[in-house]
Amino acid sequence: MIDVETTPDGAAVVSVSETLDYHLVADLAEVLVSESVRESNHIVIELAEPGSMDESAVGVLVRAARDTRQRGGKLTLCGADAQVRDALERIGVARLVHFADDATSALAAGRAA
Numbered sequence: 076m077i078d079v080e081t082t083p084d085g086a087a088v089v090s091v092s093e094t095l096d097y098h099l100v101a102d103l104a105e106v107l108v109s110e111s112v113r114e115s116n117h118i119v120i121e122l123a124e125p126g127s128m129d130e131s132a133v134g135v136l137v138r139a140a141r142d143t144r145q146r147g148g149k150l151t152l153c154g155a156d157a158q159v160r161d162a163l164e165r166i167g168v169a170r171l172v173h174f175a176d177d178a179t180s181a182l183a184a185g186r187a188a
Contacts (some may be wrong), residue, residue, distance in 0.1 A: 078092070094124045095128050100135055115143075118143055140172045141171060153176065
Protein backbone atom coordinates (compact mmCIF):
# COMPACT_ATOMS: atom_id res chain seq x y z
CA MET A 76 0.00 0.00 0.00
CA ILE A 77 1.15 3.53 -0.80
CA ASP A 78 -0.06 6.66 0.97
CA VAL A 79 0.71 10.27 0.02
CA GLU A 80 0.66 13.25 2.36
CA THR A 81 1.43 16.82 1.35
CA THR A 82 2.99 18.96 4.05
CA PRO A 83 2.17 22.65 4.57
CA ASP A 84 5.58 23.64 3.17
CA GLY A 85 4.96 21.84 -0.14
CA ALA A 86 6.74 18.52 0.37
CA ALA A 87 5.12 15.21 -0.56
CA VAL A 88 5.67 12.24 1.74
CA VAL A 89 5.10 8.96 -0.09
CA SER A 90 4.84 6.11 2.43
CA VAL A 91 5.34 2.59 1.10
CA SER A 92 4.02 0.14 3.70
CA GLU A 93 5.05 -3.07 1.91
CA THR A 94 8.27 -4.40 0.41
CA LEU A 95 9.08 -2.42 -2.72
CA ASP A 96 9.10 -5.19 -5.30
CA TYR A 97 7.79 -5.59 -8.84
CA HIS A 98 4.20 -5.94 -7.59
CA LEU A 99 4.25 -2.47 -6.06
CA VAL A 100 6.57 -0.62 -8.45
CA ALA A 101 3.87 0.23 -11.00
CA ASP A 102 1.77 1.80 -8.24
CA LEU A 103 4.76 3.80 -7.00
CA ALA A 104 5.52 5.01 -10.52
CA GLU A 105 1.91 6.16 -10.90
CA VAL A 106 2.00 8.02 -7.58
CA LEU A 107 5.30 9.74 -8.42
CA VAL A 108 3.93 11.17 -11.68
CA SER A 109 0.62 12.26 -10.14
CA GLU A 110 0.00 15.99 -10.19
CA SER A 111 0.03 16.43 -6.42
CA VAL A 112 3.44 14.77 -6.09
CA ARG A 113 4.99 16.35 -9.19
CA GLU A 114 4.11 19.81 -7.89
CA SER A 115 6.11 19.20 -4.71
CA ASN A 116 9.51 20.77 -4.23
CA HIS A 117 10.65 17.86 -2.05
CA ILE A 118 9.53 14.25 -2.48
CA VAL A 119 10.20 11.99 0.48
CA ILE A 120 9.77 8.27 -0.11
CA GLU A 121 9.54 6.40 3.17
CA LEU A 122 10.02 2.64 3.10
CA ALA A 123 8.32 0.76 5.92
CA GLU A 124 10.12 -2.46 5.02
CA PRO A 125 13.68 -1.67 3.99
CA GLY A 126 14.31 -4.97 2.20
CA SER A 127 15.69 -5.25 -1.28
CA MET A 128 14.55 -3.39 -4.36
CA ASP A 129 14.50 -4.82 -7.83
CA GLU A 130 15.78 -3.05 -10.95
CA SER A 131 12.36 -1.68 -11.81
CA ALA A 132 12.14 0.07 -8.43
CA VAL A 133 15.58 1.59 -8.95
CA GLY A 134 14.50 2.79 -12.40
CA VAL A 135 11.41 4.46 -10.95
CA LEU A 136 13.53 6.20 -8.31
CA VAL A 137 16.03 7.43 -10.89
CA ARG A 138 13.32 8.82 -13.20
CA ALA A 139 11.54 10.54 -10.31
CA ALA A 140 14.79 11.98 -8.93
CA ARG A 141 15.87 13.34 -12.31
CA ASP A 142 12.45 14.85 -12.95
CA THR A 143 12.36 16.40 -9.48
CA ARG A 144 15.88 17.79 -9.86
CA GLN A 145 14.99 19.34 -13.26
CA ARG A 146 12.17 21.19 -11.52
CA GLY A 147 14.59 22.46 -8.85
CA GLY A 148 13.49 20.04 -6.14
CA LYS A 149 14.91 16.95 -4.51
CA LEU A 150 13.96 13.37 -3.74
CA THR A 151 14.86 11.73 -0.44
CA LEU A 152 14.66 8.01 0.30
CA CYS A 153 14.03 7.07 3.92
CA GLY A 154 14.30 3.72 5.63
CA ALA A 155 16.66 2.07 3.16
CA ASP A 156 18.93 -0.38 4.91
CA ALA A 157 22.71 -0.34 4.51
CA GLN A 158 22.63 -2.99 1.79
CA VAL A 159 20.18 -0.98 -0.35
CA ARG A 160 22.13 2.26 0.21
CA ASP A 161 25.40 0.58 -0.74
CA ALA A 162 23.88 -0.86 -3.90
CA LEU A 163 22.43 2.51 -4.90
CA GLU A 164 25.77 4.19 -4.26
CA ARG A 165 27.66 1.58 -6.33
CA ILE A 166 25.44 2.12 -9.37
CA GLY A 167 25.52 5.91 -9.07
CA VAL A 168 21.95 6.54 -7.95
CA ALA A 169 23.16 8.23 -4.78
CA ARG A 170 24.15 11.25 -6.90
CA LEU A 171 20.45 11.82 -7.58
CA VAL A 172 18.74 10.59 -4.42
CA HIS A 173 19.28 11.90 -0.90
CA PHE A 174 19.07 9.50 2.05
CA ALA A 175 17.55 9.97 5.51
CA ASP A 176 16.68 7.65 8.35
CA ASP A 177 13.04 8.76 8.48
CA ALA A 178 10.60 11.26 7.00
CA THR A 179 10.85 13.63 9.96
CA SER A 180 14.60 14.10 9.54
CA ALA A 181 14.25 14.28 5.75
CA LEU A 182 11.67 17.06 6.00
CA ALA A 183 13.77 18.95 8.56
CA ALA A 184 16.81 18.74 6.29
CA GLY A 185 14.72 19.93 3.38
CA ARG A 186 13.53 22.97 5.29
CA ALA A 187 17.08 23.81 6.36
CA ALA A 188 18.43 23.65 2.79
